[in-house]
Amino acid sequence: MHKVLSIKNEVLRKTIHILNSVIPISLLFFRQDYVTIGVGIALVIWLLLEFFRLSNKKVKGLYKRVFGRVTREFEDSSLTGASYVLLSSFIILFFFSKYVCIASLLIMSFSDTSAAIIGRIYGKTKIGTKTLEGSFAFFLTSFLIVVLMSPYISIFPALLAISLATIVELFPVNNIDDNFSVPIVCAIVMSFGI
Secondary structure (H helix, E strand, O other): OOOOOOHHHHHHHHHHHHHHHHHHHHOOOOOHHHHHHHHHHHHHHHHHHHHHHHHOHHHHHHHHHHHHHHOOHHHHOOOOHHHHHHHHHHHHHHHOOHHHHHHHHHHHHHHHHHHHHHHHHHOOOEEOOEEHHHHHHHHHHHHHHHHHHOOOOOHHHHHHHHHHHHHHHHOOOOOOOHHHHHHHHHHHHHHOOO
């Protein structure tokens, strides 16, 4: 269970989430191995900051002052979504081809954002902590990304990937953070079409 952020704070959190799209966009300008190394360094630094945040009251207080408005309650005593974004990004960049990386990571950034915002504003049909309307927004945004990426990725595995990712986003497995599970599922399934 987690605190429900106000709409304003949810939009702020998801605006930060969209900034993660700098990772897949950077693949258009830099070699994939350079981007992978950069994300790997960022991951190590962020995990060290997370360690200090979780083990030091002063660091935790500073973190709460800066990011408290966009932090979910359960993240007070566990890793934040940013850790899972960096971890999944690193894994995907390390193991998958350029355009599978771009599509999977854009879906993580934009589809998750649209699901959260549409679900919060228009969601009426609750399924656990999520809404059917949010899941529809997730699928539609993912579909648009896949269509834009279709010259570079196979469309049928991509459609299967976003269908499975929508289900994974709607029904989290064992409380695995969707910033980890969604892009990994997308990348694995999309890679079958390469």
